[in-house]
Amino acid sequence: MLQEGVPGGPELLSFATIYPRVRQHLAEVNFPLPQQRGTGTVEHLALTRNRAYLGAVPDVTYPLSRAQPGADAILRLELDLPETVYGVDAPVTVDTAVLCPTCEGALHAPGSTLQACGTCRNTGLVNGNQCLECRGFGNTIFQPCANCDGDGRIRLTRALTVDIPAGVEDGMRIRLARQGEVGPGGGTAGDLYIEIAELPHDVFSRDNNDLHCQLSVDVTDAILGCVVSLHTLDKQKLSIRIPAGSQPATRLRLRGYGVPHLRADGAGDLYVRLNVVIPANLSPEQQRMIRQFADNRGTTP
Ligand SMILES: [Zn+2]
Ligand SMILES: [Zn+2]
Known part of the structure; x- marks a missing residue:
């Protein structure tokens, strides 16, 4: 009106x-x-x-409720690659409106009560129009709670621990029901969404459920074949057989050593790309031996 x-x-x-x-x-x-x-x-x-x-004007019923639903909140959480891959209990700090601990959403000071509106007889309406005395609520807050000023909520910084399951990805959102903003008048809290931001890793990169890394192998090991050890993302020590005659940039696939499937059995694969290292600065003796090797193969100019 x-x-x-x-x-x-x-x-x-x-x-x-x-x-x-x-x-x-x-x-x-x-x-x-x-x-x-x-x-x-x-x-x-x-x-x-x-x-x-004019926009959404919801149909209202009188008397109006002082409690309105709260808004959802979103929090960006940066996680290292091992944390998204293997899961983690992540401590987070959230700053939202919470229910006022003094009045617990009752809005009035402890010991007092909401006062019934005599003008509209608690209906919120006078001759079909919103009651001006109580603004349609059917009651008035005679003595508002001093802690929340009669709003039923206060702002609070809280520490939460979020259970991040193994296999989450960058950009995924985890919903924590009723952990968002408490609404005006102490209304039901919205949800809190934790948005995952995966940080890059120095050694491993991720492609969906597969992991990729590089492994340096000496040229003689690549020629003759060998067994080398590799530290996985979760710091396991794996023995890998490098076949004789492995070419530079060869990719070896280690099945099941990738990212565990989110809330399911199985895991992706780990791809190891061989970086064959050619030695520089050979001693005269080593140069002589390589030349001899080349002569033997008949490829030297
Ligand atoms: Zn209060
Ligand atoms: Zn009234």
Whole structure:
């Protein structure tokens, strides 16, 4: 209901008074208005469009509830690769509205009560219009809770531990029900979403459920074949057989040593790319032996 400031107090405006003003305002902002056909229909149409134009105006029931649903909250959580791959109990700090511990959402000071509104007899309505005395709530807060100013909620920084399951990915969101913002009037809390931000790793890179790394192998080991040890992302020591005659950039696949499937059995693979190291600065003796090797193979110029 619109109110007009006039000397002596607010004046309630009838629909007949408001309608031409709303119509004029809508015309000024080029909102498509229905043509006049029959008064009743036009008013109904204009009212419907007006409501849509002004945005969501939910149907309200009186008396109004002071408690409104709270908003969801989102928190970005940076995790190292081993934490996203193998899971972690991650400590987080969240700053949200929480239920006021003093009044626990009752809004009034301990020992007092909400006062019934005599003007509207607790209905929130006077002659079909919102009660001005209690603003439609059907009661008034005579003595608001001093801790929350009668809002039923306060801001609080909390420490939580979030159970991050193995196999989560960058950009995934974990929902913690009812850990978001408590609503106005101590309304039900929204949800808290933890958004995973995976940090790059020095040694391993990730491609969905597969992991990739490089392994340096001396040229003689690549030629003759050998067994080398490799430390995996979870610091296990793996023995890997390098086949004789392995070419530079050969990829070896270690099945099941990748990222565990999220909330499922199995895991991706680990791909090891061989980096064959050619020695520089050979001694004269070593150069002679390599030349001899080349002569033997018949490839030297
Ligand atoms: Zn309070
Ligand atoms: Zn009232």
